[in-house]
Amino acid sequence: GIQVEQSPPDLILQEGANSTLRCNFSDSVNNLQWFHQNPWGQLINLFYIPSGTKQNGRLSATTVATERYSLLYISSSQTTDSGVYFCAVFSGDYKLSFGAGTTVTVRA
Amino acid sequence: ETGVTQSPTHLIKTRGQQVTLRCSSQSGHNTVSWYQQALGQGPQFIFQYYREEENGRGNFPPRFSGLQFPNYSSELNVNALELDDSALYLCASSRWGSTSYEQYFGPGTRLTVT
Numbered sequence: 001g002i003q004v005e006q007s008p009p010d011l012i013l014q015e016g017a018n019s020t021l022r023c024n025f026s027d028s029v030n031n032l033q034w035f036h037q038n039p040w041g042q043l044i045n046l047f048y049i050p051s052g053t054k055q056n057g058r059l060s061a062t063t064v065a066t067e068r069y070s071l072l073y074i075s076s077s078q079t080t081d082s083g084v085y086f087c088a089v090f091s092g093d094y095k096l097s098f099g100a101g102t103t104v105t106v107r108a
Numbered sequence: 109e110t111g112v113t114q115s116p117t118h119l120i121k122t123r124g125q126q127v128t129l130r131c132s133s134q135s136g137h138n139t140v141s142w143y144q145q146a147l148g149q150g151p152q153f154i155f156q157y158y159r160e161e162e163n164g165r166g167n168f169p170p171r172f173s174g175l176q177f178p179n180y181s182s183e184l185n186v187n188a189l190e191l192d193d194s195a196l197y198l199c200a201s202s203r204w205g206s207t208s209y210e211q212y213f214g215p216g217t218r219l220t221v222t
């Protein structure tokens with residue numbers, strides 16, 4: 001099956017800093033989603049981005065499908081951005097395959 | 109628009125028992141997928157239901173089974189519980205047949221097996 005690798009595994013930021021999270025995948029995909037998992041476990045949809053660039057407030061994402069990677073940018077980080085960020089891909093076999101996640105800690 | 113809901117929120121069971129978890133899909137969605145998330149890991153696909161039939165299955169034993177009802181809600185049943193079944197169980201809904209494969213997740217059920 002498709003392999004999804006996220007880096008870095010852990011990220012510690014000072015409030016106000018910018019950061020980039022990376023997601024590499026091993027095969028072509030029909031769908032790529034970025035999620036933020038809150039402390040209670042719910043996965044919050046950030047982006048549905050099989051290709052191209054999208055922005056939502058301080059967050060933006062870029063997927064380069066031909067090179068099999070996606071990037072999530074967090075600008076002017078806030079303590080509420082803390083949590084685990086997951087990248088997940090759907091390659092047509094009816095399931096989302098998740099990476100292991102990046103744990104982000106934003107310090108005040 | 110009603111989001112994905114799951115019940116119960118938390119559950120404690122004893123090894124060997126059986127458990128049923130429930131999920132209501134988001135309005136307008138016809139497909140439900142179940143995922144298991146062990147502590148410190150990403151979610152793992154269990155199976156998906158579409159038109160009340162299993163539409164795909166991950167690497168889980170047959171004691172994990174499910175149902176989908178005509179209103180697109182779903183149940184996950186686990187028999188003969190093992191300690192390793194302790195995890196967060198997530199349900200996701202989507203609309204099969206649309207141009208978007210985007211999945212939306214519920215808040216999860218945290219199962220503890222003792």
